[in-house]
Amino acid sequence: MNLQLLETPVYGGTPRDWLITLGLSVAIALVMYLAKPILARRLVAQAQRSRTQLDDAMVAALQATRLWLVSIFALSLGSHYLTLPDRHNDLLKAATAVAFFLQLGFWAGAALNFWLGRSRARAMASNASAATSLSAIGFIAQLVLWTVILLLVLDNLGINITALVAGLGIGGVAVALAVQNILGDLFASLSIVVDKPFVIGDFIIVDNYMGTVENVGLKTTRIRSLDGEQIVFSNSDLLKTRLRNYKRMVERRVLFSFGVAYETPPDLLEQIPATIRKIVEAQSRVRFERAHFQKFGEYSLVFETVYWVTDPDYNLFMDIQQAVNLAIMRALKSERIVFGMPRQSLQLEGPLRLDAGEPEAARSAGNGAKAGAH
Incomplete structure (x- = not known):
């Protein structure tokens, strides 16, 4: 009786066929579930011994395997023991095709992200502009990949993609008008990648903000300030403002001035530019330009000096300027030349009023006296 029950026709097969189908599907899914971590560990071990990146890319792709998509494959394989109606059989085939293309997209996307991440890390050490370009290239590549996957999926679902592509051209205009601000930032991002006014790792100043470029995204650029916080700029706004890129600096021009007292004799004043020249030229990685008695x-x-530091490093510039300042102070002190300081003088004219109780000598000394306050 039980054997006859197993042979009873039930929607495309017998209960025996359905049990075989479900058992086979579960077995395939379970094998894939258990085999995935084992295969991943073996590939990781192989990748560590290998010098090529192919093994690493395979590990990244394997990690992107979706078990729910594998279950659809397993169900499709198991369904060969059944004789389903054409409508349901076509539906299962379409689901299998969709699962296949989606899983293919996940594998390709993971391998692409691995390649971009590895290339970006390598470029950061040698060519920061290439690292900036890879961010935009990655977005475009992912966009193209998933657009192709979507079209393949729609085609397997029986949708006329030719008419869809034509409709997307018209709809794209309407969407572009609706999201023109976002598209403006997107094209600004591409402009930054192509024109390269700055790249990742550059130290830039935008208005009153300054910091090191950390990331150039599709809509925003992120900068790490000197105080540690992250500053986010819209790409389109960033290109509209004046920007100073200190990473592109090859040499640093230094201009400084100081003043000496008006009481300094002209002969000593004449010697000061030559003294400054000697002091500046005694420093390493410095090119002297000029030193002059500039103005009254x-x-x-006031004396003004200009020199160049042949290395753009800011700390080096400050060390050199400190050494120059100290040497100038010592040189002027040895010549007894005093730095000019702000001062005010008060001059009184005419007889001073003295109290009646003061002696006559004090009144005589006070007549016509002049007093100065410094």
Whole structure:
């Protein structure tokens, strides 16, 4: 009786056929579930011994395997023991095709992300502009990949993709008008990649903000400031403003001035530019340009000096400037030349009023006296 029950026709097969189908599907899915971590460990071990990147890319692709898509494959294989109606059989074939293309997209996307990540890390060490370009290339590649996958899926579902592509051209205009701000940032991102006003790792100043470029995204650029916080700029706004890129600096021009007292004799004033020249040229990685008695200041005689540091490093510039300042102070002190300081003087004219109790000598000394306050 039980054997007859197993042979009773039930929607495309017998209960025996259905049990075989379900058992085979579960077995295939279970094998894939158990085999995935084992195969991943073997590939990782192989990748560590190999010098090529193919093994690493295979590991990344394997990690992107979706078991729910594998289950659809397993169900499709198991269904060969059944004789389903054409409508349901076509539906299962379409689901299998969709699962196949989706899984193919996940594998290709993971391998692409691995390649882009590895290339970006390698480029950061040698060519930061290439690392910036890879961000945009990655987005475009992923967009093209999933567009192709979507068209293949729709084609297998029986949708006329020729008419769909034509409709997308018209709809794309409407969408572009609706999201023109986002598209503006997107094209600004591409402009940054192509024109390269800055790349990842550059130190830039935008208005009153300064920091190191960390990431150039599709809509925004992220900068790490000197205080540690992250500053986010819209790409389109970033290209509209004036930007200073200090990473592109080859040499640093230094201009500084100081003043000496008006009481300094002209002969000593004449020697000061030559003294400054000697001090500056004594520093390493420096090119002297000029030193002059520039002008008569409000409180002092002003000297101006210009020199170049042949290395753009800011800390090196500050070390050199500190050494120059100290040497100038010592040189002027040895010649007894005093730095000019702000001062005010008060001049009184005419007889001073003295109290009646003061002696006559004090009144005589006070007549016509002049007092100065410094």
